[in-house]
Amino acid sequence: MLNIIIFLTICLSAVESQFPRVCTTEAALLTKSCCPLWKDKSPCGSLSGRGRCRNWLPFTGKEIQYNDDRLDWPRNYYENTCECYGNYSGFDCGDCKFGYHGAKCDRKKVVVRKEIRELTVLEQKRFFSYLALAKTTKCHDFVILSTGDRHHRETYRFVDASVYDVFTWMHYYSMKPILKNSTFDPNKNFAHQGPVFPGWHRLNLLFLERQIQMMMGDEDFALPYYDWRGEENCSICTDELMGANDAQAVLSPYSHFFSWKAICSGFDFPDEYCPLADVEYKMERIHRKPGATPYAPNLPTYEDVENILKLEDLDRPPFNETAIRSFRNALEGFLSPDGVTLKRSLHNLVHIYLGGTMSQVPISSNDPIFILHHSFIDKIFDTWIAKYNKSPKSYPENDQLGHGPNDCATPYFPCYKNKDLVLRSTQLGYTFSAFLMKPLMGHRYQ
Numbered sequence: 498m499l500n501i502i503i504f505l506t507i508c509l510s511a512v513e514s515q516f517p518r519v520c521t522t523e524a525a526l527l528t529k530s531c532c533p534l535w536k537d538k539s540p541c542g543s544l545s546g547r548g549r550c551r552n553w554l555p556f557t558g559k560e561i562q563y564n565d566d567r568l569d570w571p572r573n574y575y576e577n578t579c580e581c582y583g584n585y586s587g588f589d590c591g592d593c594k595f596g597y598h599g600a601k602c603d604r605k606k607v608v609v610r611k612e613i614r615e616l617t618v619l620e621q622k623r624f625f626s627y628l629a630l631a632k633t634t635k636c637h638d639f640v641i642l643s644t645g646d647r648h649h650r651e652t653y654r655f656v657d658a659s660v661y662d663v664f665t666w667m668h669y670y671s672m673k674p675i676l677k678n679s680t681f682d683p684n685k686n687f688a689h690q691g692p693v694f695p696g697w698h699r700l701n702l703l704f705l706e707r708q709i710q711m712m713m714g715d716e717d718f719a720l721p722y723y724d725w726r727g728e729e730n731c732s733i734c735t736d737e738l739m740g741a742n743d744a745q746a747v748l749s750p751y752s753h754f755f756s757w758k759a760i761c762s763g764f765d766f767p768d769e770y771c772p773l774a775d776v777e778y779k780m781e782r783i784h785r786k787p788g789a790t791p792y793a794p795n796l797p798t799y800e801d802v803e804n805i806l807k808l809e810d811l812d813r814p815p816f817n818e819t820a821i822r823s824f825r826n827a828l829e830g831f832l833s834p835d836g837v838t839l840k841r842s843l844h845n846l847v848h849i850y851l852g853g854t855m856s857q858v859p860i861s862s863n864d865p866i867f868i869l870h871h872s873f874i875d876k877i878f879d880t881w882i883a884k885y886n887k888s889p890k891s892y893p894e895n896d897q898l899g900h901g902p903n904d905c906a907t908p909y910f911p912c913y914k915n916k917d918l919v920l921r922s923t924q925l926g927y928t929f930s931a932f933l934m935k936p937l938m939g940h941r942y943q
């Protein structure tokens with residue numbers, strides 16, 4: 498245990514993320530440069546051939562016109578950032594690309610994401626204890642942004658958060674409505690309602706998985722998933738697994754997440770970024786109430802998933818929640834699996850069905866069941882990529898802000914181009930178990 502504590506206080510350098518602490522100094526923000534010195538004392542480890550400090554393309558001018566700090570990510574904050582070579586990655590090129598390990602990042606490893614009911618009791622215990630540590634360990638390398646007034650940059654503060662809360666905050670931050678010349682467009686954001694949806698969430702899970710692997714020194718750790726197809730109710734909402742709840746949606750005191758607080762909860766106004774992010778007593782507890790919402794009475798079926806896999810185009814005009822025959826829109830769940838009827842389904846239906854924190858989508862990743870849900874969404878995405886042999890070339894040109902094939906996914910470091918997330922998961926260092934629920938019912942694999 499002592500080893501673990503020492504390990505955690507060091508909290509390891511470098512992983513893909515947002516607002517590296519060393520880049521939030523006044524000097525870094527003023528010079529718009531985020532090229533930290535690596536161990537060899539050179540920016541981006543350039544002396545060791547890991548990467549270089551690079552001046553990216555100039556502003557497109559959108560940022561000034563719209564006054565949204567996230568546009569042209571990350572150029573509003575930093576014009577110079579690291580570009581890492583070969584298998585290196587991270588904000589200072591001190592880390593490896595997903596799926597690579599070792600000091601020289603030359604060891605490839607593919608972990609297997611399993612269905613949560615497929616994990617052994619020991620693996621389940623490991624998962625819950627890792628999450629507990631991620632929730633309580635202050636992240637050493639990254640900080641989050643907080644303000645009650647997006648219009649006034651002088652009110653922006655960078656504050657501490659735990660490893661888990663940095664992950665949660667990324668979703669919240671990317672999902673704020675886009676600011677356009679002092680007005681907000683509620684139908685546009687950087688993670689949903691457009692072609693980035695599957696790739697953005699894939700990156701969000703990879704971030705958390707990698708953070709936990711590094712925090713625990715456990716390269717084999719893989720996030721589990723929840724195959725909800727055909728479930729009559731949320732069978733994993735038990736105290737052994739994700740937690741039972743009462744009629745008030747309060748999680749059981751005997752469950753793992755009973756005392757978890759939801760960051761960025763309480764108010765959800767378009768003009769704020771997580772105010773009171775560091776004031777714990779202001780945060781609500783996470784809560785959940787599966788099956789209680791009349792317009793989402795059940796979970797999606799096997800047939801629903803089979804049907805969306807028939808849609809061959811990643812996305813189609815107008816690349817928003819009204820797109821038909823769009824795989825993305827059917828997977829995200831603004832489009833019914835028939836490909837033509839605009840109706841809540843798949844991903845959206847599961848959020849609403851689970852209720853409570855999960856149904857408040859901007860803060861939904863505070864409930865760890867989000868991980869299991871999105872990990873399954875990613876499995877469906879990967880199945881679709883394999884079925885049609887998709888690649889970055891399959892990502893469509895489109896006119897949605899932040900959703901372009903060559904835009905960097907917000908708010909990740911280093912730059913991940915949206916199109917580059919359309920590839921087999923094995924190339925990113927993970928794969929999925931072939932899970933069939935029916936044979937497993939009533940017993941657990943050991």
Ligand SMILES: *[C@@H]1O[C@H](CO)[C@@H](O)[C@H](O)[C@H]1NC(C)=O
Nearest residue numbers: 582583584597602603604605
């Ligand atoms: C990346 O890692 C692989 C081993 O998995 C290795 O063969 C390759 O040479 C590495 N690439 C670079 C540029 O180091």
Ligand SMILES: *[C@@H]1O[C@H](CO)[C@@H](O)[C@H](O)[C@H]1NC(C)=O
Nearest residue numbers: 561562563564677678679680
């Ligand atoms: C922004 O708003 C101002 C004042 O309402 C207006 O003059 C200007 O044309 C607008 N700019 C854009 C890009 O819409």
Ligand SMILES: *[C@@H]1O[C@H](CO)[C@@H](O)[C@H](O)[C@H]1NC(C)=O
Nearest residue numbers: 728729730731732734741788
């Ligand atoms: C969930 O469904 C199973 C099987 O249909 C049933 O035994 C169980 O009582 C249900 N649980 C809840 C909480 O409704």
Ligand SMILES: *[C@@H]1O[C@H](CO)[C@@H](O)[C@H](O)[C@H]1NC(C)=O
Nearest residue numbers: 684685815816817818819820
């Ligand atoms: C989707 O795009 C179409 C075409 O640009 C537009 O008319 C419609 O208002 C958009 N819908 C939403 C919900 O953004």
